[in-house]
Amino acid sequence: MDASLLRVITALNRIAETSLVWPQGLMNPGGPHRRLKGHHYPISIGEDECAVFGKLVAALRPEQAFIIGNAFGFSSAYIADVMQKNGGKSVISLDNQSEGDGQRAAAIAQELSLSIGVDGILKNKKGSSPDDIAKSVEEKTYDLIFIDGLHRHPQVTKDFHGVLPYSGPRSVIVFHDSWIVGVPEAVAEAKKAGFRCLWIPTSCEMILATRDPARFDELRAIFPEGVEDRGRRSYVYGYLLYLQETTSFHLNRLFGR
Numbered sequence: 001m002d003a004s005l006l007r008v009i010t011a012l013n014r015i016a017e018t019s020l021v022w023p024q025g026l027m028n029p030g031g032p033h034r035r036l037k038g039h040h041y042p043i044s045i046g047e048d049e050c051a052v053f054g055k056l057v058a059a060l061r062p063e064q065a066f067i068i069g070n071a072f073g074f075s076s077a078y079i080a081d082v083m084q085k086n087g088g089k090s091v092i093s094l095d096n097q098s099e100g101d102g103q104r105a106a107a108i109a110q111e112l113s114l115s116i117g118v119d120g121i122l123k124n125k126k127g128s129s130p131d132d133i134a135k136s137v138e139e140k141t142y143d144l145i146f147i148d149g150l151h152r153h154p155q156v157t158k159d160f161h162g163v164l165p166y167s168g169p170r171s172v173i174v175f176h177d178s179w180i181v182g183v184p185e186a187v188a189e190a191k192k193a194g195f196r197c198l199w200i201p202t203s204c205e206m207i208l209a210t211r212d213p214a215r216f217d218e219l220r221a222i223f224p225e226g227v228e229d230r231g232r233r234s235y236v237y238g239y240l241l242y243l244q245e246t247t248s249f250h251l252n253r254l255f256g257r
């Protein structure tokens with residue numbers, strides 16, 4: 001575990017009780033993910049997925065990042081921490097607090113940011129994508145954009161179109177959860193807009209997209225395990241695994257475990 005991840009997890013454990021989800025990963029080996037204890041949603045990215053951001057940030061040194069979907073701040077705190085160490089200047093997250101106890105999650109995200117000392121570069125904003133993107137951005141373009149809001153179709157495509165005006169030719173747009181309906185559709189839309197997309201076999205599967213051929217080669221060098229044009233797969237496998245976890249969450253709650 002890298003120092004940023006350790007800092008985020010240690011601080012989060014001090015601030016709130018969380019439980020681990022998919023400790024060995026969902027679609028591929030990886031994880032664990034996290035949720036606030038007693039709440040089914042929201043679920044954070046996996047620790048292995050933080051490591052992907054860690055490598056990406058260390059190699060490409062993005063100065064500005066924009067994140068849709070903040071929850072209790074796990075990914076934004078991690079990204080801001082590694083960016084702060086690598087010359088990053090600002091991170092904005094946008095969340096409409098619609099999942100679980102959204103207000104409490106937002107308060108935890110804020111405390112987490114303060115606690116690990118990234119509040120100088122990270123601003124967590126309340127608002128809905130895509131409508132509130134224009135009033136949330138503070139830069140003309142963002143080097144790194146992470147789309148991890150509502151996983152539905154066509155919401156993810158709307159998120160993509162919402163951030164597109166704020167992406168430069170060498171920006172990297174990261175999609176999370178390529179196994180969920182809505183994400184492959186948005187990735188297909190990105191390809192139509194001239195992006196090349198690298199699928200990374202993390203716990204919930206990430207897609208890194210960029211329009212610049214040289215930047216795409218850089219991504220391939222950083223993630224040799226990545227695959228371009230992996231093609232669409234059946235959603236059934238992912239949903240079955242997801243259903244299994246959801247059932248055990250509700251059974252545990254019912255029996256007070």
Ligand SMILES: C[S@@+](CC[C@H](N)C(=O)[O-])C[C@H]1O[C@@H](n2cnc3c(N)ncnc32)[C@H](O)[C@@H]1O
Nearest residue numbers: 044045069071074075095096098099129149150
């Ligand atoms: C999967 S969680 C984000 C997890 C976070 N990226 C992490 O790993 O720590 C999804 C979040 O998106 C938020 N959300 C859902 N629809 C949204 C929208 N239209 N605009 C902004 N945020 C949204 C939810 O409130 C929830 O907190």
